[in-house]
């Protein structure tokens with residue numbers, strides 16, 4: 001079992017960004033730039049978000065990226081919940097980034113950063 005702690009949410013920044021886009025002060029090209037790797041990760045490792053894309057209304061995916069020096073080359077890769085549990089069991093607490101990605105318009109945003117830690 002793992003728990004997500006030390007959450008740093010970027011929800012407020014997301015709201016500001018989406019509002020600025022709809023007001024016309026941000027261009028779609030500046031926001032919707034998910035590269036091939038990110039879109040593929042979202043498709044294969046992501047989960048459906050429970051809400052539509054804020055830019056185009058398409059279905060969003062949320063993908064989890066793991067970060068830790070202890071992970072070596074496995075750091076900065078997309079992982080499923082089960083894989084994250086395995087990695088935490090192996091190396092201890094790691095950082096997980098939740099990124100929402102729209103495969104349609106390429107919108108992407110870092111929603112929050114958390115620490116995944118074993119439940120003791």
Ligand SMILES: [Zn+2]
Nearest residue numbers: 053056102105
């Ligand atoms: Zn979209």
